[in-house]
Amino acid sequence: MKRVILFGAPGAGKGTQADIIEEKYSYIKISTGDLIRAEVGAKTQLGLQMKSIMEKGELVPDEIIIEILKNRLMEKDIEEANGYITDGYPRTRHQAEELSRMPVHSEVAIYLDIVDENVVVRRLLSRLTCTDPECGAIFNLEENPPKQAGKCDDCNSPLKQRADDNEETIRNRISVYKEQTRPVIDYYREKGCLHEIDASASIEDIFEQITRIVV
Ligand code: ADP
Numbered sequence: 739m740k741r742v743i744l745f746g747a748p749g750a751g752k753g754t755q756a757d758i759i760e761e762k763y764s765y766i767k768i769s770t771g772d773l774i775r776a777e778v779g780a781k782t783q784l785g786l787q788m789k790s791i792m793e794k795g796e797l798v799p800d801e802i803i804i805e806i807l808k809n810r811l812m813e814k815d816i817e818e819a820n821g822y823i824t825d826g827y828p829r830t831r832h833q834a835e836e837l838s839r840m841p842v843h844s845e846v847a848i849y850l851d852i853v854d855e856n857v858v859v860r861r862l863l864s865r866l867t868c869t870d871p872e873c874g875a876i877f878n879l880e881e882n883p884p885k886q887a888g889k890c891d892d893c894n895s896p897l898k899q900r901a902d903d904n905e906e907t908i909r910n911r912i913s914v915y916k917e918q919t920r921p922v923i924d925y926y927r928e929k930g931c932l933h934e935i936d937a938s939a940s941i942e943d944i945f946e947q948i949t950r951i952v953v
Contacts, residue, residue: 740765741842742952744848745828745922748939749865751944753876755850756825758945759952769825769874773806776871795910797829797918804836811840830918831854834925843848843874846951847926848950850937855912857938862908863872864899882941885909898939 742765744752744820753769753844760767772791777785777877788798807827828834852858864879868890875892877884887945902911926932933951935944 739819740840741837741845742821742823743828743837743847743926744823744846744850745847745919746823746937747852747858747915747919748908749848749861750852751824751941752850753823754882754941755944755948758941759823759948763952764820766822767825768807768810768822768827770798770803770807770829771825772871772874773810774803777806779871793907795902795914797908797914799817800830800832800836804833805831807837808840809914809947828919829915831921831925834922838929845931846933847929847931848948848951849923849926849932849934851934852937854938858912859905859908860902863905865900865903867900868893868920869898870895872897874903902923933943 744756746752748852753771753948756767756769759765772784774788778789778792778833779785784802787794788802791798807824811822813911821926828837837870861878866879866884866888867878868875868877870890870893873893875890876882877891877897884897888897889895892925902908923932923934935947937944939947
């Protein structure tokens with residue numbers, strides 16, 4: 739079992755790259771953002787609590803997200819897979835430490851770095867996501883537009899802008915990221931499995947770099 743950890747700024751392209759890795763290498767993508775949105779969509783009590791946190795651009799508390807991740811990792815498809823990619827997890831050092839407690843044969847941590855904050859804001863403001871939670875494909879009006887306006891290329895469902903992709907929430911997500919997620923870089927550097935990629939490059943260029951690391 740291999741583990742690929744994709745982390746970095748919001749809008750760095752983690753979800754887009756994780757989707758490509760999943761398709762090309764048969765790794766299972768685990769997006770904590772998607773897991774939270776599924777819970778929000780199911781309107782459970784936990785979902786409602788997480789909805790307001792997400793809409794403000796804050797982080798869901800560690801103990802909740804760690805529990806959600808552990809439950810996902812216990813599912814049968816993971817046991818049978820070659821490996822898995824985490825997208826958007828870990829976002830704090832504590833989350834990283836907890837992930838390390840789950841044994842794998844090999845592990846790489848890929849940090850997608852964006853220096854220019856305005857690139858992030860522009861990308862997220864032009865992002866569209868498939869409304870079918872089973873699909874969840876990601877498009878971008880500037881970099882990766884859908885073939886037919888407003889429709890998903892993969893499943894034809896309508897596309898929508900995410901509730902947290904508005905400028906105020908995006909700016910807050912960036913500052914939360916700087917304070918809480920950047921320390922995760924040092925954690926993986928110390929562990930000796932960190933790879934850094936400049937995420938302002940194109941989707942294809944970034945994927946090529948990831949391929950060299952993952953294979
Ligand atoms: P992005 O990477 O574009 O910011 P995600 O879909 O990964 O989007 O996450 C959306 C939101 O879900 C985050 O802003 C946060 O509120 C919550 N979230 C996702 N993953 C985590 C995590 N590992 N820890 C805490 N909160 C999380």
